[in-house]
Amino acid sequence: MEFALSQDQKMMQESVNRTLDRVCPLDRVRKAAEKNEPAQDVWTALAELGIPGLLIPEQFGGVGLKLLDAALVSESLGRYASPVPFIANCVMAPLALLRAGSPAQQLAWLPKLASGETVAAVGISEQIAGARDGAGVTAQNGRLNGTALFVLDFANANLFIVADSENKMHLVDASADGLKKTALTTIDLTRSLGELSFEDVEAEPLAHGNALAAVRDAGWIMLAADTLGAGWQMIEKAVDYSRDRKQFDRVIGSFQAVKHLCAEMAAEIEPGRSLIWYAAHAFDAIPGDASLTAAHAKSHLSEIGRFVARTSTEVHGGIGITDLLGLHYWFKRIGLNRQLLGGPERVRHLAAEMQGFA
């Protein structure tokens, strides 16, 4: 029995952190956010580490790692508020293909995803969070109609994977006739979301069964891990600031009122790390526990994330709410993570359903 990261996992995460430390400082985040565009140079640096093919088996040109490894990367990306397409492109899309794609579909797309040649966006929001503004996609005779909102990793995507109203997933080429793409602008300009509208659009259904739950679970775990990373970044920034900032001739970090806020943030978020590790491990190794622990990781980190984002900002005082300091990039990242693929109330309802409580 060993509930810990392996040496390889620790080294992998350290190398991602070192790379991001170098290529993704606050200035770079800000520059990307000003245009709401992915940071191409950051993406290239991550591609050199093999991140696009992290979950893709070696036979398709990937690295063939597990969801726990992906959770560690997601945590790091949250830590650096990195403006890159990871959660849909590197996790949800490859898993959709691996779990539901035919051999031909896998062979057609996985090598391109692993090399970074293809960027995939995923739209399953209607089937998970519930359709808003009349959205929803229907499939008939290989054609899609309707709209999909909150399609994740939208910018520059040349492949879309969308769920229809019967929970079946489809592959859609970005250049297909009748497909209209509209970017959605959220509070978080480090990530890219959009709306797809389909007018008799040609699509290829994923061949096998229903992998939507697995794609959803993986997405939930990644969002939770992103919040863990972003949250710890905000805690460390609050602690650092409180050791520098002086008022009443004392550093404010020596005031118990401030110390206790920092202690509460750390105490609340750290068991969340254990929950994420377990959920990510269960995704590959303990299928019976996977969905429930993924749901709880998502909703729990959403709650803790909101507390940390608000409290860290408060520890910074007035400067905390300025654009100049840039703390808001993490605040907003956590805010987006909370709602994507269902806010906490929705996800807890699903968690209750999974256990036959609702």
Added chain:
Amino acid sequence: MDLAYSAEYEDFRRETRAFLENHRGQFPKPYGGGRPATDMLAWQKLLIENGYAARTIPRVYGGYGAAPDILKSRIIAEEFTRAKAPTGIAGQGISILVPTLLEVGSEEQKRQYIAPTLRGEIIWCQGYSEPGAGSDLASLQTRGVEDGGDFLINGQKIWTSTAQSADMIFCLVRTESERAKHQGISYILFPMTIPGIDVRPLKTMTGNAEFNEVFFTDVRVPQQNVVGGRGQGWFVANATLKYERGMLGDPNAANTRLQAIIELMKEETAGGQRLMDNAVLRDRLMQLQARVMAMQFHGLRLVTAAATGDDVGLARLIVKLEGCELNHQLAAFAIDALGELGVLYHDSPHLRANGFWQRAYMFDLGLIIGGGTAQIQKNIIAERGLGMPREPKLARE
């Protein structure tokens, strides 16, 4: 990451399970503190002989003498819970005094006290807190004055659970009045039967006297009863505080409560509606389930770290704060779910679970305060875990 146990541990689990199956008929009633009943004494003896209690205490001191193995300890705990088997005698003597003696006691003290304590023949109470010394424990004022080869002890202790049935006390006493406050304390063992000791039950808001006040008037104790040397008591006690905090905030207790609440919400109805069908209550239940799971997996992480010697720093410091708070929140939620039934108490008609939830809700507030208050825990997390500045010390006397 590998949550499976290796063959050695699976064998150990099977042995433990078989032992419990074979001895099911001998299970005594769970130990409730104080003087153990005869069947509990026999059970304790059997557990020690088979390595399910006092497992890592050396044989020469009456233990089983196994090498420390946290995974085996965990398996024992899991299997006893699974079989609903009583775990033997617990209490401050076994959980706090014995480890302290092993660490700093003299050979004579170890031989004299450890074995009978393990067997349940000596029941101990802990004399630390005083009315004027809570979080600032080192300001304690109970004094021991030299008189021949003895100390004459005068003063008052409070929050002394089990004092009414204890044979012995391990007690912090100021013996070196001329020295600075942390250097003037001795850790002394003495029988509760010495003349001049007065135990008065301290009734709490639960309606029960879970604690006592203990008054010392010219209590005469030989100087050789000091553990770890005169004036060393503060450091000896700090060695034991970690054992005390280890007892608090247990995630398995939280899970037991959660499972009871799930059953309750499936069975109880309000206005003809099952509590589980109330969406608001169900949402709160799910919030708590996520927290309980997080703390359980956190426990796995700490177990692994302890076994491999990894330093997990802050991850360990948060357990008392988070665990006690979670247990309290679970009791609070059970009361809310029960609604008006939740305020029934004493021996009222319609009472649920013998009033457990209200009693727990009130008693647990004491656990949040005791063993280092939540506020002291937050200081520790901030200072030791996050490296924030220490509290400015007020002028020391």
